[in-house]
Amino acid sequence: MDRSKPGASDRSVPAPAGSDFLHLVLEEAPLGGKSDWLARQIRAALADGRLPVGSRLPATRVLAGELGVSRGVVTEAYQRLIEDGHLAGRGRNGTVVVGAPAAATRATAVPRPAGRGNPSPPQALFAAEPGVDAFDAVRAARARIDLSPGVPDLAAFPRAAWLHAERRAVGSLAASDLGYGDPRGAPALRLAVAHWIARNRGIRADPDEVLIVAGTAQTLTLLGQVLYEDGIGAVAVEDPGPLGARQHLRHCRLDTPPVAVDSEGVRVDELRASGAAAVLLTPAHQFPTGVVLRGPRRTELLHWARDTGGLIVEDDYDAEHRYDRTPVPALRSVLADRVCYAGSVSKLLAPALRIGWVLAPPKYRDALVDAKRFADLGNAVLPQLALAQFMESGEMERQLRLLRRHHRRRRDAMITAIRSHLPHATVHGTAAGLHLTITFGAPFADTDLAAAAFARGVKVQPLSWHAQRPHRPGLVLGYAASTPTEIAEGVATLGEVLRQLL
Structure with a gap:
């Protein structure tokens, strides 16, 4: 054969079979062990981060064609990694990475x-x-x-009902409603929240007392700033109690002395002994123990607030979700002047909405509104109006x-x-x-x-x-x-x- 002719060598020596995916070259695979080899290559890519969690792998038919092997070789390799918990088949969405080898899980x-x-x-x-x-x-x-x-x-997010609420809200907008709005929140939502907490949490409040915020996380940040500026250096917290809330308070330069929780709820005797001027509680369903603050312990807490002038920050994060017990009234419903009440739709609809509300005692109300104004000028108005429609239509209860x-x-x-x-x-x-x-x-x-x-x-x-x-x-x-x-x-x-x- 005349190898000097252009293309002669291309016709006689086939190019190595390979794929752009992980730069796989079939010549590197041992005879009779192609599936093992392919599984090892993918496992190595999982371990070193080339295939992070969420990555989608090529379809078995596509990868088999690029490598020049039977589809069964690729299918078997994928299946081994699925059984190991590293991959998952998602039907039409293909095969995706869901976990990495144990030795490198955190890095990838x-x-x-x-x-x-x-x-x-x-x-x-x-x-x-x-x-x-x-x-x-x-x-x-x-x-x-x-x-x-x-x-x-x-x-289970109610997409159709939410879209309907958005259409109704936008359809009824005046041009002036598209401005910055009230930093306290849209009046329609403040009214809807007042109605919701009256029906479901036993709290009677005027809409002017409601401040709309970006979830309970922002409530803690704004309140932490206000309390620190008021000379309060510590907010007692339940122990055990939510780590995230503790971190928000500490970010505001507040100490978080622990107060024990037992089968009746927070230990008020320990709260008194701590000397703290404020306490953060989850009384309707204590996080994480699930204890409910009832009876004598509840009365004892209210006496602490009245006797010492202490502030109770009530995080009512999931009180509506109950299955085997009767509802528990919010502390705010019986002691409005000593309780700062925080709620949100994160556990009712979705955290992604970032909408919550706070009802502060008169002493801190104006300062919280100022803190909200300087933080972001108020929540986005259009989602507030959609939520107001959703709540007032009865869709929230459904x-x-x-x-x-x-x-x-x-x-x-x-x-x-x-x-x-x-x-x-x-x-x-x-x-x-x-x-x-x-x-x-x-x-x-x-x-x-x-x-x-x-x-x-x-x-x-x-x-x-x-x-x-x-x-x-x-x-x-x-x-x-x-x-x-x-x-x-x-x-x-x-x-x-x-x-x-x-």
Whole structure:
């Protein structure tokens, strides 16, 4: 053959089969082990970050054609990684990455906050007292099964009803309504909120007392600024109590002395002994224990506020979600001049809306409005008007009834799974809310359990995150945003991990 002729060598020596995906070259695969080789290549890409969580893999038919192998070779490699918990088939959406090999899960599965330190190993992210960076990174990280607390059934968001409310709100707008608006919030929404809390929480309030904010997180930030400027240096918090709330208060330069919680609620004797002028509470469904503040303990707290002039910050975060108990009136309904009441739609509709409300005692009302004005001039008006339409039309009550049915089934599925896979765990706070808490008698670090579970694709929160003082090991498990099948699989994984840990 005359190899000097152009193209002669191309016809006699075929080009190596390969793919742009991970720069795979089939010649590197051993004879008779192509599926093993391909699985190893993908696993290595998962481990070093080339395929982060959420990445979509080529269709089996496409990749097989590029590599010049049978489709079965690619299908078998994908299936092995699916069984390992690294990939998941999503039907028409293809095959996506849902987890990384355990040795490198944190480096690949956890988004790194821009411009800040990069937490990497699991133990660093699940430290007993995580910093804001680590807490945000774990909260934002995707997992195969997410049992984090605090999120409702987002798949049940009433899209059609919300769109209808938006159309009605926009259709009735005057041109002047498209301006900056009142920093306290749209009058229509302040009125709707006043009606909602009167019907559902027993609170009688004038719409002028309602301040619309960007969720309870902004309530804590604005109130923290106001209290600090008023000379208050500490806000007592429940122990255990919500880590995120504690971090917001500390960001405002406030100390957060812990006050114990028992089966009756916050220990008011400890609150008195702390000397704090203010306290942050979740009295209708204490986070994370689920205890309800009732009877003598409730009366004792109200006496503390009247006797000392103390301020109660009432975070009414999920009081509407109840299943096996009667409703509990808000503290604000009986002591308006000493209670700053905070609520939102994050647990009723979706956190993405970023709409909440706060009712402050007269002493702090004007200062909070000023803080809101200088923070952002007020929430976006159009979503406020849509929410007002949604609430006043009765759609909010209909959505709440739907969610209660969904959440009850998922709670029951979680209790069943715990009994089966974690039989020695003690379950707390099942009568209401979007989460429950389990504690263990065995001595071990619950942060180790949470880190090991995350390496297996299951995300939970260790109870020690929410405690400032030593506490029995445990987990805080959200059930509202996961299907019963996901809940059962996630709890089964927790059982396997715990047996290995012990």
